[in-house]
Amino acid sequence: MPEGKKGTVLVLAPHTDDTELGCGGTVARLIEEGHRVVTVAFSAAEDSVPAGFARDVLRTENVNAAQKLGVKKEDALVLDFKVRTFPENRQRVLDTMIRLNREYRPDLVFVPSATDTHQDHKTIADEGFRAFKRTTILAYELAWNNLEFSHRCFVTLTEQQLQKKIDALYEYHSQHAIRDYVNETYVRALALVRGTQIQKKAAEVFDVPRLILD
Numbered sequence: 001m002p003e004g005k006k007g008t009v010l011v012l013a014p015h016t017d018d019t020e021l022g023c024g025g026t027v028a029r030l031i032e033e034g035h036r037v038v039t040v041a042f043s044a045a046e047d048s049v050p051a052g053f054a055r056d057v058l059r060t061e062n063v064n065a066a067q068k069l070g071v072k073k074e075d076a077l078v079l080d081f082k083v084r085t086f087p088e089n090r091q092r093v094l095d096t097m098i099r100l101n102r103e104y105r106p107d108l109v110f111v112p113s114a115t116d117t118h119q120d121h122k123t124i125a126d127e128g129f130r131a132f133k134r135t136t137i138l139a140y141e142l143a144w145n146n147l148e149f150s151h152r153c154f155v156t157l158t159e160q161q162l163q164k165k166i167d168a169l170y171e172y173h174s175q176h177a178i179r180d181y182v183n184e185t186y187v188r189a190l191a192l193v194r195g196t197q198i199q200k201k202a203a204e205v206f207d208v209p210r211l212i213l214d
Helices: 018-032 057-069 087-104 119-131 159-169 184-197
Strands: 008-015 036-043 076-078 108-112 136-140 153-156 203-210
Touching (some): 008 018, 008 119, 018 153, 018 203, 057 159, 087 119, 119 203, 153 184, 159 184
Parallel strands (some): 008 036, 008 108, 108 136
Antiparallel strands (some): 136 203
16 A cells, blocks of 8 residues: 555455464554554354364454454454365355455455465465455465465564564464464564564565555
């Protein structure tokens, strides 16, 4: 988006917590700068919730995490796709994205990387490009899933923005015991590495499937 323009940003996440992991700091920065950010988690992954938690716990955790980043409650959407079934529901995923495009008319869209090995993530990446190919698209990094990743775009983060990302991730109480990367040590280490690449204190990195300068 051109400097000074306040726009609408759409984050397409296969599952709850992918937004926070992939671009939580950038979301916090965009909101601080006055942009509207709408997050869309396509699945609450009910079939993957650990024993001892309610099946719909990730829906509540997602809303709480989004609000830590500054996303309004009504702009934190969670859909009803079943985890690990996105490829066979590819057309419904695409139709949903086309509807989202018509409703929000985003200026910028975030998706997973096209090199992501998780079947749901790959489907969101592929269909996201089809649905939003006339919009600037940035692909976020989920290092444990990426076979390769092109570091083409760096977004610098302040300590406050990085802390908001960490605080958001810690709202996912159901994920702490089963996801090694849902912790402050990992998040800070990766942000430090990405920042060091551009001689900054902290950053998030993105591939650029499409860049439109209007």
